[in-house]
Amino acid sequence: MIEVKNLSKHYGDKKAVDNISFKADDGEILGFLGPNGAGKSTTMNILTGYISATSGKALINGIDILENPIKAKRELGYLPELPPLYMDMTVKEYLNFVYDLKKCKLPRNSHLKDICGLVKIDHVYKRVIKNLSKGYKQRVGLAQALIGNPKVLILDEPTVGLDPKQIIEIRTLIKKLGKNRTVILSSHILSEVQAVCDKIVVINEGKVVADDTEDNLSRRLVNEHLLTARIDGPSDTVEGIIKGIKGVVKVEVGNEREKGVYEYRIEAKEGTDIRRELFNRLAQRNMPILDLRTSELSLEDIFLKLTMGEAIPALTADASDS
Amino acid sequence: MGAIFRREVSSYFISPIGYIFLAGFYCCTGVIFSQNSLQYGSTKLDRVFADLILVLIVLIPILTMKTISEEKKQKTDQCLLTSPVSLGGIVAGKFFASFLIYTLGVAITFVYAVVVSAYAKPDWNVIVGNIAGLLLLGAAYIAVGIFCSSLTENQIVAAVISFFAMVLLYLLSTVGNLIPIDAVGKVLDKLCFWNRYYDFTLGLFDMSNVLFFVSAAVAFLFLTVRVLEKRRWS
Ligand SMILES: Nc1ncnc2c1ncn2[C@@H]1O[C@H](COP(=O)(O)OP(=O)(O)OP(=O)(O)O)[C@@H](O)[C@H]1O
Numbered sequence: 001m002i003e004v005k006n007l008s009k010h011y012g013d014k015k016a017v018d019n020i021s022f023k024a025d026d027g028e029i030l031g032f033l034g035p036n037g038a039g040k041s042t043t044m045n046i047l048t049g050y051i052s053a054t055s056g057k058a059l060i061n062g063i064d065i066l067e068n069p070i071k072a073k074r075e076l077g078y079l080p081e082l083p084p085l086y087m088d089m090t091v092k093e094y095l096n097f098v099y100d101l102k103k104c105k106l107p108r109n110s111h112l113k114d115i116c117g118l119v120k121i122d123h124v125y126k127r128v129i130k131n132l133s134k135g136y137k138q139r140v141g142l143a144q145a146l147i148g149n150p151k152v153l154i155l156d157e158p159t160v161g162l163d164p165k166q167i168i169e170i171r172t173l174i175k176k177l178g179k180n181r182t183v184i185l186s187s188h189i190l191s192e193v194q195a196v197c198d199k200i201v202v203i204n205e206g207k208v209v210a211d212d213t214e215d216n217l218s219r220r221l222v223n224e225h226l227l228t229a230r231i232d233g234p235s236d237t238v239e240g241i242i243k244g245i246k247g248v249v250k251v252e253v254g255n256e257r258e259k260g261v262y263e264y265r266i267e268a269k270e271g272t273d274i275r276r277e278l279f280n281r282l283a284q285r286n287m288p289i290l291d292l293r294t295s296e297l298s299l300e301d302i303f304l305k306l307t308m309g310e311a312i313p314a315l316t317a318d319a320s321d322s
Numbered sequence: 323m324g325a326i327f328r329r330e331v332s333s334y335f336i337s338p339i340g341y342i343f344l345a346g347f348y349c350c351t352g353v354i355f356s357q358n359s360l361q362y363g364s365t366k367l368d369r370v371f372a373d374l375i376l377v378l379i380v381l382i383p384i385l386t387m388k389t390i391s392e393e394k395k396q397k398t399d400q401c402l403l404t405s406p407v408s409l410g411g412i413v414a415g416k417f418f419a420s421f422l423i424y425t426l427g428v429a430i431t432f433v434y435a436v437v438v439s440a441y442a443k444p445d446w447n448v449i450v451g452n453i454a455g456l457l458l459l460g461a462a463y464i465a466v467g468i469f470c471s472s473l474t475e476n477q478i479v480a481a482v483i484s485f486f487a488m489v490l491l492y493l494l495s496t497v498g499n500l501i502p503i504d505a506v507g508k509v510l511d512k513l514c515f516w517n518r519y520y521d522f523t524l525g526l527f528d529m530s531n532v533l534f535f536v537s538a539a540v541a542f543l544f545l546t547v548r549v550l551e552k553r554r555w556s
């Protein structure tokens with residue numbers, strides 16, 4: 001369990017973290033979402049006792065990290081933003097070092113072997129860390145955090161630098177680990193957090209802007225009234241048809257994406273779903289819809305939406321960062 | 323602490339620093355030994371030991387420059403500081419590792435004593451006292467070096483600061499003579515590393531000098547812990 005109460009961290013005048021509170025229970029995976037410079041890493045560094053908060057409290061399984069650091073750190077596994085690797089050691093030497101450092105009591109060889117299997121670094125076990133690729137360094141960093149089977153895992157952007165296949169594997173692994181542990185992971189990718197986490201805390205400029213379960217948050221963030229469509233047909237005719245649908249507020253015609261196929265950005269009244277009607281009408285006129293999606297929100301849109309209750313439409317949906 | 327100690331010792335031999343230190347130490351002491359003792363056919367090693375302080379001032383900064391600065395730079399301190407080890411344990415682990423390498427260097431002086439004993443019977447009590455003095459002086463200087471390493475992220479800067487700090491501690495009584503205030507001069511005289519060490523080279527085994535070096539080492543290690551602690555709050 002992790003509990004954060006009114007945590008603040010000031011660097012001079014700059015408030016990197018500004019009075020944030022949240023809680024994650026056992027068996028829960030909490031996603032920490034925010035843009036660059038939001039204060040995610042700073043919060044995690046405070047939680048793990050690397051830096052001290054200016055004010056406020058952080059409890060790891062009920063133990064205050066400031067008052068009883070050694071005991072609290074025993075419960076922790078931490079993967080910082082940059083994996084803290086000694087470049088001159090081999091993976092084997094490094095993991096054994098961390099094993100000793102954490103005063104781990106589990107049977108050494110089988111435990112390390114299990115972990116290497118989980119993050120798939122068996123075949124680089126004897127290699128010098130300096131010579132590993134970025135993705136493998138990240139995996140060794142993750143392995144290091146798992147040593148000693150800590151009850152609380154804090155992972156700062158764990159999938160950065162991994163290939164797509166590995167990203168999926170690591171997400172699955174995190175989900176599995178989260179069943180009987182508390183996991184906090186940070187990310188600036190909404191879809192990643194949605195895929196893995198039970199609970200999402202969104203922060204921006206050091207402040208919590210949303211703290212909710214994934215379902216509720218997604219519901220608040222869906223916007224089926226904002227659509228991007230690619231439709232085969234002359235653009236002015238199509239525009240006319242769309243405008244004729246009840247509830248449509250605005251239609252913008254975008255670029256010609258393929259020959260005779262234009263992209264349209266459609267805004268309907270909030271709460272109305274025009275997708276079925278759109279399909280029917282265009283089907284009658286034999287103008288096929290080649291692509292239709294609700295506009296994905298970029299992180300900036302989310303913050304605007306969460307803080308101002310409104311999304312700012314962006315014409316090209318593929319500009320989202322997921 | 324044990325884990326950090328073992329890692330540090332092995333890192334001295336993965337990187338060239340351990341070898342550079344030992345080779346430098348053996349080479350300098352060898353030259354000093356042959357100049358002072360062998361050429362004059364003297365069995366007295368006091369001159370050798372007296373000159374060794376200059377070797378330490380040059381070589382110990384190399385031994386200690388990386389200890390803390392490099393951890394900060396490579397962010398590996400995040401691994402150490404978030405594991406269940408106290409700051410004191412971390413600093414102590416590093417200190418003892420450097421001290422072990424240093425001891426391997428000092429061991430050569432015993433060989434010189436044996437060489438000398440082939441010609442005539444040396445005064446073993448004096449020699450043991452000399453070696454003990456050298457170890458104590460080294461311990462204090464290593465602590466100074468580790469402290470300086472905690473002040474910066476750049477190991478070269480750390481080495482340069484350590485060098486000047488060590489020179490200053492060596493010359494404290496000279497500095498004291500330049501200061502017209504009598505009391506200050508006396509205090510600096512007492513704190514001067516050279517004055518304290520010089521007694522050892524003469525074969526005087528004074529308990530207060532032993533305590534002085536031990537407390538100097540402890541004091542600088544404590545300051546290092548304070549620097550690390552303060553950094554968390556900044
Ligand atoms: N040591 C420091 N001194 C001064 N300011 C700092 C320091 N560390 C972080 N900051 C500031 O605190 C803010 C939060 O930084 P933090 O690293 O926590 O962001 P983040 O959410 O992890 O961003 P990213 O997604 O880029 O990793 C930033 O504006 C940063 O400039």
Ligand SMILES: [Mg+2]
Pocket residue numbers: 040041042081156
């Ligand atoms: Mg970060």
